Amino acid sequence: MINRQIRAQEVRLIDETGKQLGVVPFEEAARLAIERKLDLIQVTEKVEPPVCKLGDYGKYLYQEEKKNKSTKKQKGGELKRIRLTFNISLHDLKTKAHQTEKFLNKGDKVRVEMYLRGREKAFQDFAKEKVNKFLEILQNATPIKIERDLKKEFGGLMIIISKG
Missing domain, CATH: 3.10.20.80 (Translation initiation factor 3 (IF-3), N-terminal domain)
Structure with missing residues (x-):
């Protein structure tokens, strides 16, 4: 006033x-x-x-x-979410990585989620490999910093990353 x-x-x-x-x-x-x-x-x-x-x-x-x-x-912008599925193809993984790169370049943090449904929950190791492959593709495009490690959450896996 x-x-x-x-x-x-x-x-x-x-x-x-x-x-x-x-x-x-x-x-x-x-x-x-x-x-x-x-x-x-x-x-x-x-x-x-x-x-x-x-x-x-x-x-x-x-x-x-x-x-x-x-x-x-200073706070790190918004927290954006990227969802991966268990049977995601390599091309779709690259597309999601490109979108994540855009979020990171804007200064936002990104929460990468992989939901596992039904029998997919029995293949946690394969799901972790998919998330790590996603992070590897992203790391080649832009430096990243892991804010919260990959952890098992209700219904799947989750990791939070920011620009490194």
Whole structure:
């Protein structure tokens, strides 16, 4: 919220340099903003009185967006899912690897799942070989890092990878 949208009687004010000016009445904070040709920006409303800052609102929005992008990048993006089947052909495996490579290049983590149905559950070793073959094809295209090792999960196998 900015300027007259703020509904508090008193605000904790921070000037454009980051210096705290203390708790001041809202009207005085609004007057200061007008004098300095700046916006009064409510930074947080979770505390009483709410924290407001003097500054350019456009610049503030840009900084917040930049901060959100960097935290998303640190977090590792989204978790995408790729499903493999027990009888997947080599060509389909390469196609799935190509799609996984796209996800990894965007900065996302990928959860590779192989579901086993019925009698397929008796051939866990063959299923692990298929997943390892998939990882080998992917490794040739782009470096990968294994976030969570290949493990048996309800209904099949699962591994989480990210760009290495």
